[in-house]
């Protein structure tokens with residue numbers, strides 16, 4: 001399969017006809033348990049928490065799309081991040097991008113820190129800060145690039161080189177880019193994580209998460225966590241992601257085209273005080289985006305000045321929905337401070353630059369002229 005080009009992989013990796021029936025689509029195996037062939041022998045599966053034929057196919061597909069060795073899927077992106085950090089031990093040190101998804105910060109600050117794991121947030125765009133932060137007990141450097149919602153970028157290859165020299169593994173949350181637009185493993189990452197809820201599923205109808213591993217040792221470690229902690233993805237939702245990824249490359253083309261068009265329109269609009277979109281030459285890290293991404297995606301954030309301005313903007317939208325989440329076919333807008341980053345204290349939001357006037361856009365695959373017209377009408381109300 002690895003000889004095929006990307007769009008072919010998206011349709012066929014893990015998605016071959018069912019050997020028993022010839023069904024072209026992967027069947028949804030709704031069975032919690034499987035008949036054994038004897039004592040200690042089976043046909044490949046024994047119990048669905050440990051493994052399920054539908055889930056196996058999705059994991060095969062996702063490993064191929066990210067260029068990894070294996071993939072393990074979980075009930076949500078947060079369950080995948082939980083499985084990522086679960087193998088850490090008391091006394092270990094973990095470094096995390098300073099401006100991550102609020103749910104990741106909530107997990108690390110309100111749950112994982114209680115297990116004696118020290119978590120340090122570092123601006124990973126600053127490689128000197130990373131060098132200073134690394135310690136002999138640093139096991140993991142977790143990168144989110146672009147960051148949520150400020151669209152700051154991290155040079156993945158540079159971080160991997162520095163972290164590996166210090167003996168730490170690097171994981172990358174690739175949710176905002178999708179495997180089509182960014183390949184962290186090719187840049188040196190050890191583990192790739194996605195909330196499959198977003199672009200991979202693509203239709204806003206199911207939650208999920210994945211960890212893609214690059215070595216057998218990681219694969220075994222993650223499989224143990226998946227089986228022991230049990231945060232698996234259901235066979236039905238595995239099917240939805242399998243179906244979604246068949247059109248992922250096609251959808252990403254449209255997301256990309258629409259994202260660029262909307263960003264260009266918004267970058268010159270007088271009501272937009274600032275726009276954060278790595279595809280614009282004015283973005284301070286545009287060069288990193290050009291170097292490590294295969295596109296700029298369709299995520300962007302606007303500064304409209306005040307929470308009231310954001311309220312008027314959201315109320316003025318007719319087509320773009322005021323809803324949290326991203327990566328679906330439909331365009332969404334959300335007020336970062338009260339949605340994705342509500343878990344952070346006001347002080348932490350202020351430190352990070354997540355102001356009350358920020359609104360994040362996930363541009364979908366509708367007609368770009370309709371989207372721009374909707375943005376124009378809503379901005380007129382600001």
Ligand SMILES: Cc1ncc(COP(=O)(O)O)c(C=O)c1O
Pocket residue numbers: 076077078079101103104144148173175176194195196197207208209325
């Ligand atoms: C970048 C990023 N990582 C992880 C998550 C968590 O994923 P989920 O909502 O599927 O648990 C999200 C959710 O918005 C996200 O945006």
